[in-house]
Structures are given as C-alpha cells and as structure tokens.
Amino acid sequence: MKTLRILVTGGAGFIGSHLCERLIDQGHWVICLDNLFTGNRRNIARLLSHARFEFLRHDVNEALILEVDQIYHLACPASPVHYQRNPVRTIRTCVQGTLHALDLSREVAARLLIASTSEVYGDPAVHPQTESYWGAVNPIGTRACYDEGKRCAEALAVSYARQYDVEVRIPRIFNTYGPRMDEMDGRVVSNFIVQALRNEAITLYGDGSQTRSFCFVDDLVEGLIRFMNADCGAEPLNLGNPRETTIAHIATMIREMTGSSSPIVYKPLPEDDPTRRCPDIRRARELLDWSPKVALEQGLERTISYFREMAGGRGAEPGGRTWMAAT
Ligand code: NAD
Ligand code: UDP
Numbered sequence: 001m002k003t004l005r006i007l008v009t010g011g012a013g014f015i016g017s018h019l020c021e022r023l024i025d026q027g028h029w030v031i032c033l034d035n036l037f038t039g040n041r042r043n044i045a046r047l048l049s050h051a052r053f054e055f056l057r058h059d060v061n062e063a064l065i066l067e068v069d070q071i072y073h074l075a076c077p078a079s080p081v082h083y084q085r086n087p088v089r090t091i092r093t094c095v096q097g098t099l100h101a102l103d104l105s106r107e108v109a110a111r112l113l114i115a116s117t118s119e120v121y122g123d124p125a126v127h128p129q130t131e132s133y134w135g136a137v138n139p140i141g142t143r144a145c146y147d148e149g150k151r152c153a154e155a156l157a158v159s160y161a162r163q164y165d166v167e168v169r170i171p172r173i174f175n176t177y178g179p180r181m182d183e184m185d186g187r188v189v190s191n192f193i194v195q196a197l198r199n200e201a202i203t204l205y206g207d208g209s210q211t212r213s214f215c216f217v218d219d220l221v222e223g224l225i226r227f228m229n230a231d232c233g234a235e236p237l238n239l240g241n242p243r244e245t246t247i248a249h250i251a252t253m254i255r256e257m258t259g260s261s262s263p264i265v266y267k268p269l270p271e272d273d274p275t276r277r278c279p280d281i282r283r284a285r286e287l288l289d290w291s292p293k294v295a296l297e298q299g300l301e302r303t304i305s306y307f308r309e310m311a312g313g314r315g316a317e318p319g320g321r322t323w324m325a326a327t
Helices: 014-025 087-108 144-164 188-197 217-228 247-258 282-288 296-313
Strands: 005-009 029-034 053-057 070-073 111-114 171-173 202-205 211-213 237-239 244-246 264-267
Touching: 005 014, 005 087, 014 029, 014 217, 070 087, 070 217, 087 111, 087 144, 111 144, 111 217, 171 217, 188 202, 188 247, 188 296, 202 247, 211 247, 217 237, 217 282, 237 282, 244 247, 247 264, 247 296
Parallel strands: 005 029, 005 070, 029 053, 070 111, 171 237, 202 264
Antiparallel strands: 211 244
C-alpha cells in the first residue's frame, strides 16, 4: 500500500484514537487534530513518541491548511450528554467544522471521509434502516443539534462533491463500543459496565425495550478504512453491526458478565430516544466485502477488561502503557 499523509480530526477521541493506531500500523504518516473537548491525550499516549505521528491541538471551527492526501473528519462530540451540553457549539462544529474540512480537502485535493451517524434516521419508520431511507428527525428536539447538524454535514459534503468534484465518503456509523470509551460520557455500554463494576445501580432508561445494534470499534475502524479507499461515489454507506439487542438485554448481559450484584433501576426515557435501530449493511458487504467479525459477547468481554484494568491500574492503560504522565 502507498504511504500517505493522513489527517484525522477528532483523533484523540474514542474511535479516532483506534483509527490513528491502525493507520500508523499500516505505515502512514498521521496528523491527529483535536481540541480535547471529549478526547484525551491518554488515548494517543502510545503514539505521541512515534516518528510518523503528530498531535495538533486545534479546533475545527477555525480554518487550517495542511498538505495531506486523505482526511478522516471525526471531530464532534458523539454522546448525547456532551452534544446537548452546548447545543449551539455542536451545530457549529457539525456545520462550520465540516465546511473547513471540505475547504481543506478542495484546496489540497485530499479525499475526505466525514463521520455521519445513524442519528440521521431519527426515530426510524423503516426497519432495518437502508441508506435510501430519508429518516424521521425532530428538527427542534434536544437531539436536533446533533442529528440535524450531521444531516447538514451530509448535505454540505454531497454539494461539494457535485459542485467542486471533491472526493467525499459518508459513512453512517451505528452505535460503536469498545476500549477507550469515556467512562463519564453517558453512553449506554460504558455507563452499564462502570456501574456494574462498582456494584452501583444500573440505570435503565424507559422500560428497556428500545433497541440498538452495537458494533465493536475494531470492526468499525476496518470499515472506515476500506470505505475511504474504495472506488465509489459520494453516496452514504451504513457501517454497523446488524445484531439488534434491547437495552434491557444489554443490562442483563453486562451484569452477568461482570458478576455484579448491581440492581437495575428504571429512569425516564430521554426525549426523542429512538425506539429501534438496526443497520441494513448489504451495501457495505457488496462494496467493501465488509461485515463485523467481533461477536457482542467477545466485544463486551474486551471492553469490560479495559474498564476493569483502568479502575485497578488507576491510570495504566491496558497493555502496560502508562497514560497519566501524558495527560
Ligand atoms: P468522541 O467524543 O470520543 O470523539 C470525538 C473527538 O472529537 C474528541 O476527541 C473531541 O475532543 C473532538 N472534538 C470535538 N469537537 C471538536 C472541535 N470543535 N475541534 C476539534 N476536535 C473536536 O466520539 P467518538 O465516539 O469517537 O465519535 C467520533 C465521530 O464518530 C463523531 O463525529 C461522531 O459523531 C461519530 N459517530 C460515533 C458513533 C459512536 O457510536 N461512537 C456513532 C455515530 C457516529
Ligand atoms: N441508556 C440507558 N441507560 C444509560 C444510558 C443510555 O438505558 O445509562 C439508553 C438510552 O436511553 C438509549 C440507549 O441506551 O435508548 C443508547 O444510548 P446511547 O446514549 O449510548 O446512544 P444513542 O441513544 O445515541 O443511540
């Protein structure tokens, strides 16, 4: 494979840090750009001393010029707790940040992958969700800053492709989990694991019958890289694991797998929480010959081990790396 100069925005976050690692392992030069809003230096601690890796603290809402061949644009808070904390800033990041990524891509003729989301389908009336479904999003709800922001980012990307021939890839990422999820960011898998390991109450929102389909981060990263390098147009592509699970079932699985005595407590369902979500990945199978390989049980086991070691090691990243010093 040709050695490339690759920019990863949001590279110090959960998915971005795994992506940076994989790209470095493939022999590329990687510039990781992040404002550390929800990301952390410890996620990239192993990479900071690598000769082909560079960290740039920068906000994507400010323009920049870098000579690169490819751009993975991931910068954006992804968990409802964070993206709803400052909704105006979330929309700005989705719109202004994406415009900057597109302008850079146009300026230096770099191919650009923009991380979109299953949230563009809202509370979907079509199940499983195909790329041709236009979605059902509440444009004024509490999730709108993220959902509509990402929909606008998609619209910007296809417009740049049509008008300026910018090469864009738009993956619609479904719920992804794994090591390096931030224990404080409120997402379901990290919340449940942390609560179970502490024998604290597991907080189930609503009656737990809502579904999600969880993809292990290694599978997702493989899909992102294949998609970036595929010979295709600007049409969006679902990337996710089609195994659909109720949230109540996830709570039970995690409680059993951790051997926890946590009670399950019911809390109100957040506004506009989607009822069902499951990707139709036929297009990804055909275009990329890609499908997730890591079973939910296996992925949860690896994620639980990570959180166990983080709690026990007080700052030592699993694998013996120390990360407190680098924070
Ligand atoms: P994350 O919050 O761990 O990572 C996002 C990163 O972007 C963080 O490091 C954060 O500091 C950085 N960031 C945020 N705003 C920024 C700004 N203005 N300038 C520079 N950096 C900024 O989230 P993640 O789960 O790794 O998600 C990465 C991307 O994938 C996001 O765009 C998200 O919308 C998308 N996505 C994630 C999921 C998922 O399940 N994790 C699902 C769908 C889409
Ligand atoms: N959820 C839950 N308890 C929690 C956190 C989340 O029951 O402590 C539910 C949430 O209401 C949603 C699902 O788990 O139905 C997934 O939530 P998450 O925030 O991880 O992702 P998203 O809603 O963005 O898909």
